[in-house]
Amino acid sequence: MKAILTLFVQLLRRSRGGLIAMTIGLFAFEFIQPVAIDAFGNLDQLIAIMDLIPKPFLALMNVTPEVVEEVGLPGFLALGFTHPVYHLLVSAIVIWIAARGLAGEMESGQVQVSMARPVSRPQFYLARVLAVVLVSLWVAVIAVLGNIVGIFFSQPDGGMNNWHFVAQGGTSMLLALTIGGVALLVSARADRMGQAVGWAAAFLIISYVIDYFATLWSVLEPLQPFSIFNYYDPPTALAHGTIPITNVIVLGAVSIVCGIAGMLIFERRDLPN
Amino acid sequence: MSSSGAGPAIQTTGLTKTYAGVDALSDLTLTVERGALYGFLGPNGAGKTTTIRLLMGFIKPTRGSSRMFERDTWTDGVRARSQVGYLVQAESLFPELTGADQLAFAATLSDSKAPLQARLLDALELSQTALDRKLKTYSKGMRQKLALIAATQHDPELLILDEPTDGLDPLIQRAFEAHLLDRHAAGRTIFMSSHDLGEVDRLCQRVAIVRDGKLVQEDSIDGLRAQHRRRADVVFAHPLGDRIAIPGAEVLQRDGQTLSLLVDLDPNPFLAFLAQWQIESVTIAPPSLNDIFAGFYQSEPSNR
Numbered sequence: 001m002k003a004i005l006t007l008f009v010q011l012l013r014r015s016r017g018g019l020i021a022m023t024i025g026l027f028a029f030e031f032i033q034p035v036a037i038d039a040f041g042n043l044d045q046l047i048a049i050m051d052l053i054p055k056p057f058l059a060l061m062n063v064t065p066e067v068v069e070e071v072g073l074p075g076f077l078a079l080g081f082t083h084p085v086y087h088l089l090v091s092a093i094v095i096w097i098a099a100r101g102l103a104g105e106m107e108s109g110q111v112q113v114s115m116a117r118p119v120s121r122p123q124f125y126l127a128r129v130l131a132v133v134l135v136s137l138w139v140a141v142i143a144v145l146g147n148i149v150g151i152f153f154s155q156p157d158g159g160m161n162n163w164h165f166v167a168q169g170g171t172s173m174l175l176a177l178t179i180g181g182v183a184l185l186v187s188a189r190a191d192r193m194g195q196a197v198g199w200a201a202a203f204l205i206i207s208y209v210i211d212y213f214a215t216l217w218s219v220l221e222p223l224q225p226f227s228i229f230n231y232y233d234p235p236t237a238l239a240h241g242t243i244p245i246t247n248v249i250v251l252g253a254v255s256i257v258c259g260i261a262g263m264l265i266f267e268r269r270d271l272p273n
Numbered sequence: 274m275s276s277s278g279a280g281p282a283i284q285t286t287g288l289t290k291t292y293a294g295v296d297a298l299s300d301l302t303l304t305v306e307r308g309a310l311y312g313f314l315g316p317n318g319a320g321k322t323t324t325i326r327l328l329m330g331f332i333k334p335t336r337g338s339s340r341m342f343e344r345d346t347w348t349d350g351v352r353a354r355s356q357v358g359y360l361v362q363a364e365s366l367f368p369e370l371t372g373a374d375q376l377a378f379a380a381t382l383s384d385s386k387a388p389l390q391a392r393l394l395d396a397l398e399l400s401q402t403a404l405d406r407k408l409k410t411y412s413k414g415m416r417q418k419l420a421l422i423a424a425t426q427h428d429p430e431l432l433i434l435d436e437p438t439d440g441l442d443p444l445i446q447r448a449f450e451a452h453l454l455d456r457h458a459a460g461r462t463i464f465m466s467s468h469d470l471g472e473v474d475r476l477c478q479r480v481a482i483v484r485d486g487k488l489v490q491e492d493s494i495d496g497l498r499a500q501h502r503r504r505a506d507v508v509f510a511h512p513l514g515d516r517i518a519i520p521g522a523e524v525l526q527r528d529g530q531t532l533s534l535l536v537d538l539d540p541n542p543f544l545a546f547l548a549q550w551q552i553e554s555v556t557i558a559p560p561s562l563n564d565i566f567a568g569f570y571q572s573e574p575s576n577r
Contacts, residue, residue, distance in 0.1 A: 006381045014369045109365035116329055116359035116424075117382035118351045270332040273322075 003119050007127035011101045012134070019135065022093045023142045029089060030146025031153075033080030038156035043072055056216055067235050073158030074238035077147055081172060081234035087208065090139050094176050095200045097135045098183035101128040102262075103196035106272050121267040125188070129259055132184060136176035140169040164241035171237045174251040178228050179204065181258030188262035191272040228254060280343040282307045282431045282462035283328065287337030290323050297323045299486045300337065305464055305479075307430075310457045312477035312494075313466040314566060320486040321466045325435050328464075329359055341431060358429035360437055363416035368409035372399070372419050375408060376426065385427035393422045396448045413440045421449060425456070432456070434465040438472060450476055474562040482569055489569055494562065501560040501568060502535040505543070510551035520546050 012019075040046045047069050050058070058064065068075035080086060102125070105111040114124055144165045151160065183200040190196035207227045214224035224230050231247040283305035290298045298320040305311045315321050326332045327339050330350035339346045344353035366375055380387040394404075397418040408416065417440040425432060432453075438446040453463055453476060467473050473480060474494065481491040490497065505522065509530045521542030522534040536543050536557065547555065560568075 002384075003382060006378065010367075010370075010378055013374075014367060109362055110367060112329075112331060112359075112361050112365055113367070113379070113423075114382060115331060116354065116357075116361055117379065118355040118384070119382055120351045268333070271326075273326075 003117075003123045004127045004130065007114060007119070007124060008130045011097075011127060011131050015097060015100060015131075018096065019093065019138075022089065022096070023138065026086075026089045026093070026139060027142050027146040027149075029083075029085055030080055030143045031150040033077060033147060034150035034156045035154040037073070037076050038154040042157045043076070046076060067239075071235065071239035073156060073160050074164065075235055076156075076158075077160070078234040078238050080147060081143065081168060081238075082232075084208075086143070087204075090143070090172070090176055091179050091201070091204055093139055094132060094135055094180045095183040095197055098128060098132050098180055099187045099190075099193050099196040099200065101131055102184065102187035102266065103190040104193035106190075107192045109273070111271055115271065122263055125184075125263045125266050128184060128187075129263075132180035133177065136173050136180055139176050140173035143172055144169045160238075161241060164238050167237040167241045167243055168234055171232060171234060171243050171247065174243070174248065174255075175228065175232045177255040178251045178258075181255035181262075185258040185262040185265070188266040188269070280340070281305060282309065283339070283341055283464060284343075285324070285327075285337065285339040288324070288327060288334055288339050289336040290327060290332060291335040296486045298327070298483075301483070301486075301488055302337075303481055303488065303491065305462065307462050308457070308460050309479060310453070310463045310477050311465070312473040312480035313464060313483070314470070314473065314480055315466075315483035319483045321483060322435060323486070324483070325359075325433055325466065328433060329357075330354065356430040358424040358427060358432045360420055360424040360432075360434045362435075363413065363420045363440065366408050366416060366420060366423075369407060371407050372404035372411070372415075375419060376404070376423055379423040380427060383427045383429075387426040389428050390422060390426040393426055393452065396452055397422065397445055398448075414442065414445070417441055418445065425452070428456070429461070431462045431464065434463065434467075436467055437465055438467070438469060446472070470562045470566055480562075482566065484569065497562075497565050498559045500538070501565050502537060503540070503560060504558050504564070505532075505534045505536050506554075506556045507532045507534065507547065508553040508555075510553050513550075519543070522546075 037043075037046065040049070050068060067078075102111075105114075111124070115121070147168075148162070148165060179200070182203050183196065186199040186203070187193075187196040190199065208229055210220060210223050211227035211229035214220040214227070214230075228251065231244075231250045233244060233247060237243055281304045283303065285301050285303045288298060288301040288303075289296060301320070301324060313321055313324065323332070327334055328341060328346050330346045330353065333347055341353040342356055344350075346353045367378075370378070376387065376390060380390075394400075399415065399418050399422065403411070403415060408419070411419070417438075421437060424434070437453075438449055441449065450472065453465075457463055463476075465473070465477070477494060479491070479493050480497065482489050492500070502523075504525075509532070512530050513527075513532065515527070519532075519534065521537045521540065521544075523537075524532060524534050526533040530553070534543075540557075
């Protein structure tokens, strides 16, 4: 356990600059959401504007005007958690920490600094898993915190149960963990950080595109269950304070299976020169 | 630090590593006894680094096995490495960490208080001010010093060093050599590869030479010398005729009264020949490791 903690702390220390910069960006993005909602005045005006937005554009954010109309402010806030920029920021942070800790260290030869010591491959890998779990929790907390602080300052129209942010934090963390699991898996296989980032990004883009087009094009609907974004539901979390159990099971299973598969690959592979 | 078991420090049996059908290392069988100061030589691409990477458990053998202190380096790598100090490439150290952090990280992972750290810092002239700086500000030589300290500060039973003095100035190089001799005197085993054959000659008792992934020679340095012809420089009192055959030697250069030769392993025919002539001076030197090493690579051209 001491070796895992030492490796974990050392990875975070080396990554703190990048992590702080990216989380400031995430906080700012979520802070702006309630401020922007407030800038429109009352929610009815905002709903009227949303009705004018073309359906393909709304599909990008995975929130329909009907949902927003039904649940009010939580529906609008959900836009901040389904927006492509949010996904971009969260994915960048989680993929970066996983790829840097595994593929990045293999590319630079830094993995040998640790592996030359009496440290096992699973210990080295588990330190990276711990980092991904912590960073997933961190991004979920920061995003929700950004929203709460934004609401506090702007006081937008409509009511919001603050406890529902716990459910939103949970669903955000689940998605981040799933992305992290995939990133760990591909990083365990890759020799270079760019390769790992590319593979993880490709997976996410395909997953996002399937989810996006499935809402617009019925032919793709059967593929929607294969997208991880199908199991990510901020409107329900923010409006009702719950996470559907199917989402927990699917995202949890994907992250665990990918995490274990990554460890098995890393344990058996040759470390690159 | 105590070592377990009674076996040799390193033992490889039929160790083979193949990449895309090409043997980077082929059937290497080698034993390094405890307490040895052992040189592992070969040109670039000969298989030295592959061997070391196999010993460290960084790569899996295609065939055969390697053991350190009787522990298999692939299946029981953690325990095999528990008594080892390995010199990582200086460029692989973490640029974002300070020198002190780097050494503390290495000591923590080795579960050691780094008993030799202060002595090494002094011998290699790495100051506390330098240790407080991030590695990205270090010169190549300073990084190499830090890598050497990180590898050896916990006084391991076995040191595995790949080009240990690369990038060091001659004074620091000698200081590190003195440290290695001190550790050898304390009973530690040292396994090193180096392109500096003078260094290997000064330090090592035994050497293995690899070429094209195969072991071509393994012997003590004295044993290697005994198997190779000595170089002789003779100045005759009078010019020697060009047509005079010289028994027991191969003429390398003939310049008037001066001859440079390689003397056969049995020197008697050559000495008997010299006795017939009036000689101004004779120098007969044992072959240097450089000569021996060059001989291996010139005698049989590589297939690769």
